[in-house]
Amino acid sequence: MAGCDRWQQLGLGSPGAGAAGYTWASIWQSSFKKNSAIASLMAGDExxxxxxxGGDHTAVLTSSKNVYCWGRGGQGQLGVAGAPFVSAPMKSTKLSGDPAVRVICALRDCTATVNEDGNVINSAGKCEKVLVEGFKECLRAAKHNKLI
Known part of the structure; x- marks a missing residue:
């Protein structure tokens, strides 16, 4: 799995190959390095x-239907109350826990959870225009990866 926004990239290896989260350690750095926050999240049972x-934030969905977010959250896109910036994965109270969630989409200042039919379950941040404009690409990728 992999994703990118305007400042970072995130790649996750397969569990059989010793999965670890890899990201650019800083903006425009020339090497791809293991991200300790991602690695610690992946070391748990989930x-x-x-x-x-998204634009300046990252979201991950776990097998237990929890969503962890970090990065810029000034528009509420992390789903964590009062968090303008989070530097390490934090469980999103607004986006976590619904058993129907299959996919997470992050676009600009928006994060949304999606069910197997491609419908939004919950969203956080400024999502009105973004869900219309960029949502199709997220669903296309989810279908390609057989998540929905």
Whole structure:
């Protein structure tokens, strides 16, 4: 799995190959390095099933239907109350826990959880225009990866 936004990239290896989260350690760095925050999240009992990167934030969906977000959250896109910036994965209270969630989409200042029919379950941030404009690409990728 992989994703990118305007400042970062995130790649997750397969569990059989010793999965670890890899990202650029800083903006415009020339090497791809293991991200300790992602690695610690992946070291737990939860398995990461989807990743999404918005304008300046990252979201991951786990096998237990929890969503962890980090990055810029000034528009509420992390689903964590009062969090203008989060530097390490934090469980999103607004986006986590619904058993119907299959996919996470992050677009600009918006994060949304999606069910197997491609319908939005919950969203956080400024999502009105973004869900119309960029949502189709997220669903196309989810179908391609057999998540929905």
């Amino acid at each position: 398995r990461i099933v989807d990743v999404a990167l």
